[in-house]
Amino acid sequence: MQKIHPTTIIEAGATIAPDVTVGPFCFIGKDVVLQAGCTLESNIILKGKLQIDEDVKIFSFAVIGSEESEIHIGAKTHIREFVQIGTQETTNESRKITIGANNFLMGYVQIFDGVTLGDFCIITNAVRLHENVTCEERVIIGGLSTVEANNKIGTGVMIGGASVVGSDIPPFMLVEGNKATIKGLNVIGLRRRLENRGDIEEIKSVFKQILGDGADKILAQEIADTNPNEFIQRLSSFVASSNL
Structure with a gap:
C-alpha cells in the first residue's frame, strides 16, 4: 500500500509504484520514476529524468538530480543523509549519472555529473x-576522500580515508594518501571474493611484473592478450589502457 505524507509535493507526470513510502516535506519532480519497495524519509528532493529501481532507500535531506540531469539508481541501494547526486549549476559536461545496484552511499557524499558507479560499492x-x-x-x-575528474577506479579497489586520487587505480589495489599512491594489493578483499587461492597468487605475481617499478603498459598488454585467467585479464588490460 502506498504511503505518501500529505506535506510531500509530487509533480504531475511522476511515476510512483503502489507500495512506495514517502515521508514528510519531500519534492518529487515530473520525470521521476520510483519502482516498487522504495522508501523516502523526509526533506528529500528528486528532480530531472530520474529512474530509481526496486527497494532503494533514501534518507533525509538527500538531493538527487536537477532539471537537466539523467540519473539511474540501481536496486537495493541505500543513500544516507545529505547525499548530493548531480550538480545544480548549468554545465556543458555530461549530466548522465549511473549508480549500480546494492550500493551504500553514506552521509554527505557528493557525486558529480558523468559519474558511473558499479554494483556493491561502499562510499x-x-x-x-x-x-x-x-x-x-x-x-x-574511505571517508573524506576525493576522486578527481576523469579517472577510473578498478574493481575491488580499497581507498584509504582522507585520500586524494588523481589518476586511474587498477583493479584489486589498496591505495591511500594525498596524492594517493598504490600501497599494494587489497588481499583481504581478494580472499573474500576469490575461492581459488591460486588466482590470488597469480594476481600477486602479475602485480609485481606490471606495477612493481612503475606501470609497464607494454608487458601488461602482452599478459592481457595471452593469459586466460579473467582476473589477470582485467588487471593487465586496465593497466595497459590507464593514465598511469
Missing part, C-alpha cells in the same frame, strides 16, 4: 566523486 562519509569518474564494482572509498 563512506563525505566522499567526493568529481565529473566523469568511473568506479567498477566492489569499490570501497
